[in-house]
Amino acid sequence: MISTIQKKTSRPVVLAMVMIAMFITAIEATIVSTAMPSIVSELGGFESLAWVFSIFLLMQAVTIPIYGKLSDLYGRKPIFTIGMIIFLIGSILCGFAGSMTELIVYRLIQGLGAGAVQPLTMTIVSDIYSLEERGKIQGYLSSVWAVSSVTGPALGGFFVEYLSWVWVFWINVPFGIVSLIGLHLFFHENIERKARQIDYKGSALLFIAIGSLMTFFIGSGTLWRWNSLLTYVLLPLFAASLFLFIKVEQQAREPIMPLTLWRNRTIVLSNSAALTSHMVLIGISTFLPTYVQGVMGYSPSIAGMTLGAMSIGWPLASSIGGRYMLRIGMRRMTISGSIFIILGTVFYIMMRPEYGPFYVGTASFVTGVGLGLLSTASLLIVQGSTEWQMRGAATALIMFMRISGSTIGASVLASVLNNRYLSYMKTNAGPLGSEIELNDANILLDPARPPMDAELVELLQSGLTYGLNGVYWSIGVLAILTFGLTCWLPPLDPSTLSTSRTSSEQN
Structure with missing residues (x-):
């Protein structure tokens, strides 16, 4: 299949529209977090709170690979739309919404x-900019994530205090419409018209496989015990659907996830490094504020500032x-990034x-530098290792691996924390050891907690x-594994990578 980007495509405008689209999807997690106490107080359903975040992440994970392949078949713009x-x-x-359900x-x-917006913004950029230009552009895109992480909580607090929590969702509408109009007016691609054969079986099996695996990691150890009936249902379901998916993809005319991607050593190692590095990222993002507030005794704003240093290091290094x-x-850039991640851990x-x-804050900044270097280089390596016909699927795959790393890392590292905390209490709390529960640690995170016995604190x-x-320590192991994966990357000659824009010159 051949696609060409016509001369009338305006790259600066398209880049601006892509950054807007990235912003509204990236800000969704942080802006909603700030508003959740008000949402729960109005709608109720505190016991289902985790699923407000988890279901959004889950549906992204299961659809990203499917949207990526569909964009290779039908073009970026219609699937993005x-x-x-x-x-x-x-x-x-x-x-x-009138209830939590x-x-x-x-x-x-x-x-x-x-699930379509996030990977296709990256893919559109790779289509209209050459490999030489993409490095600089990735710095702009990384800044979107940094800005969203900083402005999200502030915007959420503003809407809750002065307007209504509904605006944390409705704010997406005007920005999304602007992005859609801008792309339709200024981004033009010619798609070769021919009969398509959508891989429905593969799509369904991939949906089931990823859905069961992500549900397992999202819920296990938090919503239910690791050793539970759901574990014995979800894992076999994942294994069976994955096996059938591979069989179907081997025979499909237009496989939803080309298995040839998994035979490319460069792509496999880059994706694996994306998985492990984002396990590191979620571990720091989730548990560092807990340390600053609960152990060091500082306020939530100070905790946010220490974590925010990562949002400075990431776009700076990426740019x-x-x-x-x-x-x-x-290759050197990915290795350098993994070394900075190790130093941060x-x-x-x-x-x-x-x-x-x-x-x-220094530790966060150093880690952010490492993640910025690694994420930029690994994405460009993957995109440069594929032609247009598979670039959407390849970009979606690395985005999927990043989300998977965050999902898996949050579950596994939370279990490490919970098990070690309870083990310590049983050993050192004396008669109270059998009475202390995980939720007792919440006392340390309450800035307005009443005076407590110093020994208990x-x-x-x-x-x-x-x-x-x-x-x-677990994050340190993951950082070393990330370093090993980047070192295993084969030497990369830029001349062997796909540097063409599959386009004519843009204005």
Whole structure:
């Protein structure tokens, strides 16, 4: 299949529209987090709170590979349009939710649309910019994630305090419409017209396989025990559907996920590094504020600032590294990024309560530098290793691996924390050991907690420190594994990568 981007495509305008689309999907997690207390107070359903976030993440994960392949078959713009419309419909419905159950269903619809928006924004950029240009452009795209992580909580708080929580969802609508109009007016591609054969069986089996695996990791250890009936249902379902999926893809005329991608060593190693590095990312993002508040005793705003240092290091490294990527070498850049990630985890492992927030912020900044270098280089390596006909599927695959890393990492590392915390309490709490529960640690995270016995506070802090140290050691192992994967990448010659834009010159 051949696609060409026509001369009238305006690259600066398309880039701006893509960044807008990325922003509204990236901000969705942080802006909703701030509003959730108000949403729960109005709708109820606190016991289902986790699914408001999990269902959005789950639906993204299961649909990203499917949308990526469909964009290879039908073009980027029509599939992006469908995804954005679904996302905006879900956003509007979320504002009208009358119960927590309704909100979860509408978040599912949102996730279905976001599964197209996120990977296709990256794919469109790879279509209209050459490999030499993409490094610099990735710095701009990374800045979107940094801005969203900083402005999201502030916007959420503003809407809740001065307007209504419904606007954390409805704010997506005007930006989404602008993005759609801009892309339709200024992004033009010619798609070769021929009969298509959609891989319905493969799509269904992939949906089941990814859905069962992600549901297992989202719920196990939090919503239900690891050793439960659901575990014995979901894992065999994943294995069986994956086996059937591979069989179907081997015979499909237009496989929804080309298996040839998994025979490319460069792509496999880059995707594996994306998985492990995002397990590191979610571990830090989820548990670092807990350490700063619960162990160090600082306020939530200070905790947010220490984590926010990562949002400074990431786009800075991505922008500088992207600008000089071809001079440095993409393989060297991925290795350099993984080294910075290891250095950051060393900071976390050596962290002590008396070191203070500046030390923690330094660790976050260093880790952000590593993630910025690695994520930029690995994405460009994957896109440069494929032609247009499979670039959408390849980009979707690495985006899927990143989301999978976050999902798996959150579940596994939470289990490490919980098990070590309870183990410490049973060993050191004396008669109270059998009475102390996981939720008792919430006392340390309450800035307005009443005066408590100093010995009890010290015991809870020691248990939390012991559990979090286990998390940081686990993150260190993942960082070393990421380094090994990047070192195993074959030497990359830019001349062998796909540098063409599959387009004529743009204005």
